[in-house]
Amino acid sequence: MDSLTLIAVSSIVIAGLTTGFGTMGPALSEGRAVATALTALAQQPDASATITRTLFVGLAMIESTAIYCFVVSMILIFANPFWNLAIAQVAGK
Amino acid sequence: MNEMLSPLLELVLAGAAGLALGAVFFGGLWWTLRKSLNSPRPALWLLGSALARMSLVLVGLYLVSGGQWQRLLAGLAGVICARFIVLGLTGPGDDHQTVAKEARNAPESR
Numbered sequence: 001m002d003s004l005t006l007i008a009v010s011s012i013v014i015a016g017l018t019t020g021f022g023t024m025g026p027a028l029s030e031g032r033a034v035a036t037a038l039t040a041l042a043q044q045p046d047a048s049a050t051i052t053r054t055l056f057v058g059l060a061m062i063e064s065t066a067i068y069c070f071v072v073s074m075i076l077i078f079a080n081p082f083w084n085l086a087i088a089q090v091a092g093k
Numbered sequence: 094m095n096e097m098l099s100p101l102l103e104l105v106l107a108g109a110a111g112l113a114l115g116a117v118f119f120g121g122l123w124w125t126l127r128k129s130l131n132s133p134r135p136a137l138w139l140l141g142s143a144l145a146r147m148s149l150v151l152v153g154l155y156l157v158s159g160g161q162w163q164r165l166l167a168g169l170a171g172v173i174c175a176r177f178i179v180l181g182l183t184g185p186g187d188d189h190q191t192v193a194k195e196a197r198n199a200p201e202s203r
Binding site: 030034037038041048052053055056057059060063064066067068070071074075078079080081 | 119122123127130139143150154161162165169184
């Protein structure tokens with residue numbers, strides 16, 4: 001297996017793993033956060049403004065994590081610097 | 094982007110696009126939360142909104158990047174900045190400050 005194939009294979013595999021793990025964590029934590037918030041809302045309807053606001057801060061942090069992982073996957077697939085470097089070296093030969 | 098731009102300007106434009114995407118993303122999250130928690134079907138709202146917002150941001154970042162990882166990272170930085178801006182705009186959750194402000198006002202004589 002030459003270096004180009006190795007770079008391509010590893011990039012694709014790691015991008016898939018990144019997306020997989022990077023959505024698993026946020027999905028679980030988002031579910032827990034929303035479930036807890038709904039429970040709290042059912043118990044304390046008066047505090048709905050505070051609960052909604054806190055839930056929003058938490059969900060924003062959680063979903064940012066998913067976006068980070070998506071961006072890493074997109075870099076690996078669409079704009080891989082190592083791949084571009086290897087292509088340039090092959091073309092230079 | 095057909096016209097030739099300087100690399101720095103390209104990064105700044107990518108960051109601005111990321112800001113807009115992030116504003117839509119987190120603004121949509123805030124809107125969805127306020128709408129869904131009082132609705133009979135919160136799961137449907139949250140799931141649909143998450144899918145729609147995430148696809149919008151990812152397609153937007155893909156278009157912004159144009160195959161360059163630097164522009165992709167600049168767009169991501171814009172999204173992160175937009176998160177803090179939206180968090181600041183939605184205001185502090187505790188009502189102490191508003192209560193304190195209103196307490197300083199002269200009481201209306203009705």
